[in-house]
Amino acid sequence: MIKTQPYRIYFVLLIVVLILFSIINVSLGSVSISFSECFNSFFANPEHYTSNEYIFQDYRLPKAITAILVGSGLGVSGLLMQTLFRNPLAGPFVLGITSGASLGVALVIMGSSLLGGILTTILISKWSLVIAASLGSFLVLLTVLIVSSKVRDTMTILIIGLMFGSITAAVVSVLSYFSSAEDLQQYIFWGFGSLGDLQWDELKVFAAIYALGLLFTIASIKALNTLLLGENYAKSLGLNIKQSRLFIIIATSLLAGTITAFAGPIAFIGLAIPHITRQVFNTSNHKILLPAVFLLGAIVMLICDSIAQLPNTDYTLPINAITSLIGAPVVVWLLVRKKKMIF
Amino acid sequence: MNKYNQHIILDTKNLTIGYASKKAETIIASNINLKLHQGELVGLVGANGIGKSTLLRTLTNVQDSLGGEVSIKSKLLQTYSSIDLAKVLSLVLTESVTSKNLSVFELVALGRQPYTNWVGNLSETDINITNTALAQTNIENLKHKKCYELSDGQLQKVMIARALSQDTSLIILDEPTTHLDMYHKAYILKLLQKLVKNTNKTILFSSHEIDLAIQLCDKLIVMTKDSIITDTPKNLIKQGAFNSLFPEDLIVFDEKIGSFRVIK
Numbered sequence: 001m002i003k004t005q006p007y008r009i010y011f012v013l014l015i016v017v018l019i020l021f022s023i024i025n026v027s028l029g030s031v032s033i034s035f036s037e038c039f040n041s042f043f044a045n046p047e048h049y050t051s052n053e054y055i056f057q058d059y060r061l062p063k064a065i066t067a068i069l070v071g072s073g074l075g076v077s078g079l080l081m082q083t084l085f086r087n088p089l090a091g092p093f094v095l096g097i098t099s100g101a102s103l104g105v106a107l108v109i110m111g112s113s114l115l116g117g118i119l120t121t122i123l124i125s126k127w128s129l130v131i132a133a134s135l136g137s138f139l140v141l142l143t144v145l146i147v148s149s150k151v152r153d154t155m156t157i158l159i160i161g162l163m164f165g166s167i168t169a170a171v172v173s174v175l176s177y178f179s180s181a182e183d184l185q186q187y188i189f190w191g192f193g194s195l196g197d198l199q200w201d202e203l204k205v206f207a208a209i210y211a212l213g214l215l216f217t218i219a220s221i222k223a224l225n226t227l228l229l230g231e232n233y234a235k236s237l238g239l240n241i242k243q244s245r246l247f248i249i250i251a252t253s254l255l256a257g258t259i260t261a262f263a264g265p266i267a268f269i270g271l272a273i274p275h276i277t278r279q280v281f282n283t284s285n286h287k288i289l290l291p292a293v294f295l296l297g298a299i300v301m302l303i304c305d306s307i308a309q310l311p312n313t314d315y316t317l318p319i320n321a322i323t324s325l326i327g328a329p330v331v332v333w334l335l336v337r338k339k340k341m342i343f
Numbered sequence: 344m345n346k347y348n349q350h351i352i353l354d355t356k357n358l359t360i361g362y363a364s365k366k367a368e369t370i371i372a373s374n375i376n377l378k379l380h381q382g383e384l385v386g387l388v389g390a391n392g393i394g395k396s397t398l399l400r401t402l403t404n405v406q407d408s409l410g411g412e413v414s415i416k417s418k419l420l421q422t423y424s425s426i427d428l429a430k431v432l433s434l435v436l437t438e439s440v441t442s443k444n445l446s447v448f449e450l451v452a453l454g455r456q457p458y459t460n461w462v463g464n465l466s467e468t469d470i471n472i473t474n475t476a477l478a479q480t481n482i483e484n485l486k487h488k489k490c491y492e493l494s495d496g497q498l499q500k501v502m503i504a505r506a507l508s509q510d511t512s513l514i515i516l517d518e519p520t521t522h523l524d525m526y527h528k529a530y531i532l533k534l535l536q537k538l539v540k541n542t543n544k545t546i547l548f549s550s551h552e553i554d555l556a557i558q559l560c561d562k563l564i565v566m567t568k569d570s571i572i573t574d575t576p577k578n579l580i581k582q583g584a585f586n587s588l589f590p591e592d593l594i595v596f597d598e599k600i601g602s603f604r605v606i607k
Contacts, residue, residue: 086441222463226456228442236403236436237456237509238429284444287462 007281007288014295018068021302025067026060028311033060062203063196064302069210070195070263071273071301073255075293076217078270079277083224083286084248085158092256092270095161095249096140099168101260102191104136105129106172109187110179129190130202133261140164141253154231154245192318193264195305206262213254217290220247224286268324272331273297279334300327350381351417352513352545353402358411360394360401368409371397375411375571377564379547381512384539385573386556387549389566390589395549398566399517402547403434415513429457433509435502435516443491447501450490451476454508476507479538496527503534507542516548520555528552532559553585554602576601 027033033052041053049057077092085094093099108128144164148157176184198206223244226234235241259266277292278284301323308322359373371394379385389395400406402413404420413420415431423431433454440450454476455469465473477483480500490498499519506514519535520528535546536559550556556563557576564573565584572584579585585596585603594603 219461222456222459222461225463226453228440228445229450229453230438230441232405232436232438233434233440235405235425236429236432236434237453238424238426239456240425278444282444284442285449 007283007292010281011291011295014292014299018295018299018302021299021306022064022068025064025302025306026056028306029055029060029309030312030314031055032312058200059196062198062200063305065203066195066198066206066263067301067305068298069206070259070266071269071297071299072294073210073213073259073297074266074270074301075273075277075297076214076290077252077255078272079274079286079289079293080217080220080224080248080252081270082274083227084245085154086227086230087158088275089271090158092252093165093260093265094158095252096144096164096168097137097253097256098260098265099165100137100140101133101257102136102172102265103140103168104132104134105190106175106187107136108132109190110175110183127202130261134257136168137253137257137260140168141257145249190264191320193266193320195263195301195319196316198262202262206258209254209258213251213258216247216251216254220244220251221286221290223247228284263319265320266323267320268327269297269301272327273300275331276300276334279338351378352381352383352415353377353379353547354412354414354417355402356412356414358401358413359409360397360406361409362397363407363409370409372566372571373410377571377573379513379545379562381545382539382543383545383561384536384559385545385547385562385564386560387547387564387566388551388553388556388588393566393568395566396517399515399547399549403432403515404428426457429509429511431511432513432515433506433511435499435506435514435519437517437521439498440490440502443489445490447482447485447488447490447493447504448473448477450501451504451508454505454510457509472510473508476504479507479541480504480534495522496524496530499523499527499531500534503531503538507538512544514544514546516546518549518551520550520552529555532556535559553588557601 023035026038027035031052033056037052038056041049041056044053046057074092078090081090081092081094082088084090144157144161147160151157151160176187223234223239226237226239227244229237231241256270273293273296274289277289277296280296281288281292283289304319304322304326307326308317308319310317355375355377358375359370360375361368361370361372363369375398387395387398397406401408404423415423415428420428445453452465452469452473455465455473456463459465459469474483477486480503482497482500482504485493485497485501490501493501503516503519506516516535519531523531532550532552532555535548538544539546539561557580560576562573563576563579564571565579565588567587572579572582574582574584580598580601588596592606594605596602597604
């Protein structure tokens with residue numbers, strides 16, 4: 001807890017890598033844009049953008065920022081859940097956030113066609129999906145929290161979250177059964193996740209909620225470290241378990257909730273990044289782990305996004321598939337190499 | 344004697360312990376009157392299921408009492424805030440810590456949590472107290488080891504060091520000698536005796552090592568179905584308190600050697 005110095009070099013390295021991959025990320029795509037062009041566009045008049053400047057300013061830059069927010073936010077909320085539930089299999093979505101969001105989106109996409117007519121065109125806009133996903137995850141999370149407040153054991157919350165996930169999945173199945181092929185396709189496309197759909201004004205809302213989530217996370221650092229001893233010891237050290245638990249859950253919901261609302265359900269990052277970070281940093285101290293998870297999550301997400309773009313082609317692969325395709329082998333490789341899971 | 348009385352650390356009056364549900368109360372023991380003074384090593388002995396853990400859980404405010412009072416340093420247990428209680432009472436539990444990836448120093452330093460700032464940074468005082476706790480338990484050489492590298496005996500010393508670094512007048516340990524070999528059982532209890540002498544803290548522990556407890560403790564609390572007696576080991580032997588501790592069909596207490604033996 002006192003020795004932060006040896007880690008400083010790692011952090012400097014991670015920050016350099018993050019900047020490097022941000023630059024690579026914005027210069028790659030169906031057309032390649034040079035670094036100087038990107039840099040100059042900041043000083044250009046928006047009304048006289050060249051097409052490259054326009055692509056950079058209005059598409060690639062917001063996409064890169066989204067990638068950084070999504071990767072770091074999912075990593076951090078995964079770490080929070082793993083420490084709170086003392087379970088290496090926990091991820092940002094164990095509390096039913098994704099299932100709630102997918103229920104909301106499924107209701108809008110597949111439910112609106114049942115209502116038919118003019119409503120369809122009004123309901124299916126970008127914002128309506130964001131609002132539906134937020135409302136869905138908020139409602140499911142609220143139900144999980146209300147039920148959880150009746151139980152003492154933190155583990156029970158994990159099970160309750162999983163149960164609610166099953167219920168919403170079942171409702172989505174029923175909806176899918178009755179909906180048309182086009183609606184089903186649209187729903188599945190939402191499930192692929194997407195980093196590139198955000199405009200600047202959406203990004204502002206995203207970033208504000210995200211920052212609030214980070215504040216709750218930082219306020220929980222001491223509690224997280226105390227929880228490493230187990231709940232009973234933490235209690236004997238004067239920690240207010242219920243309040244800390246609430247703070248950690250709020251932080252996770254804000255982070256993972258907005259990410260799912262704006263970028264869709266992005267798998268794997270939240271589960272894997274904390275593991276990769278623990279293997280690299282070999283510590284359980286959250287004062288080190290949190291910033292490390294933050295940086296590593298952002299870097300991995302940028303890499304995944306660059307790959308998903310398939311540089312110099314017109315294709316974009318679903319980001320949700322890339323994160324797992326790239327990430328899972330890395331975790332397996334780390335575990336096999338170190339022969340030990342650090343938790 | 345008067346001065347001695349002023350240093351009562353733990354005090355119970357007509358305490359009743361047990362479990363309460365909506366329907367009924369299950370009383371495990373009642374009329375418990377204990378007085379633990381500063382600088383005493385006190386052992387709590389009794390058969391399995393007699394209520395040792397329930398008593399300890401009640402004394403440490405993990406569980407509510409069914410009646411009577413518990414005070415620590417002449418202040419009622421219920422009136423302590425959780426952070427203030429953490430400054431007078433530290434625990435060593437039977438459960439192991441969640442993250443074995445902590446280093447020994449990190450784990451012991453976590454005992455300073457009630458005193459550190461909102462983000463948990465250690466001040467120089469905190470580091471000094473942590474180092475003293477490591478020295479008092481003879482584990483300075485393990486300082487940089489990870490907890491998963493330790494043996495059960497070493498880990499128990501680390502947990503005791505953690506309780507010490509919490510800097511409380513009272514330390515309560517729940518069966519600190521389980522899982523340990525004969526040597527380490529004696530070692531841990533002897534260590535507790537040394538700590539009581541050197542630091543003038545009060546240490547209460549539950550244990551099944553009755554023969555060791557008789558040799559090392561200043562006082563013993565003997566729990567049986569009918570009564571809870573507190574006295575020095577010598578007096579307890581004289582009163583024959585150990586004879587009724589267990590059913591007498593298999594083992595009997597031998598007053599000459601101060602230990603139990605199997606009936607042949």
